[in-house]
Amino acid sequence: MKRNDWFLAAGILAAAAILFCFQRLGKSGEQAVVSISVDGDLYGTYSLGEDRTVEINETNRLGISGGAVRMDWADCPDQVCVNHRSISRDGESIICLPNQVVVSIENGESGEVDGIAR
Incomplete structure (x- = not known):
């Protein structure tokens, strides 16, 4: 893999992690x-x-x-x-x-x- 491929893979993983965190933490327990x-x-x-x-x-x-x-x-x-x-x-x-x-x-x-x- 080339250097840019590694950056692309890292960016996709970071975006997935951020979306996962927003999904898990987005709804407050106070509203439930x-x-x-x-x-x-x-x-x-x-x-x-x-x-x-x-x-x-x-x-x-x-x-x-x-x-x-x-x-x-x-x-x-x-x-x-x-x-x-x-x-x-x-x-x-x-x-x-x-x-x-x-x-x-x-x-x-x-x-x-x-x-x-x-």
């Missing part, structure tokens, strides 16, 4: 919200940027801290939701099937058309 549904009905929405503990109908306890959400406690027998890793990205969810609790992360911006729908 945690949406909780029980039996298909909205139980509540909470800011991902504010640390708190949410008690859900005395069957589940949810912890929000450091821009991530985790299921701290549940009275279900299998404990799959409690053993699930913390979630922090748009579209991720934790589901407690026995208690019919769905916890999901949403961007907080409603009505926006995504890249696939364009």
Whole structure:
């Protein structure tokens, strides 16, 4: 490879790294919200940027801290939701099937058309 080829390859890699960083860091955790549904009905929405503990109908306890959400406690027998890793990205969810609790992360911006729908 010639010297100019190396510069071109380095430039492409640098541009890819910059785009990757903007994509990962571009959406602030403060804008994201945690949406909780029980039996298909909205139980509540909470800011991902504010640390708190949410008690859900005395069957589940949810912890929000450091821009991530985790299921701290549940009275279900299998404990799959409690053993699930913390979630922090748009579209991720934790589901407690026995208690019919769905916890999901949403961007907080409603009505926006995504890249696939364009």
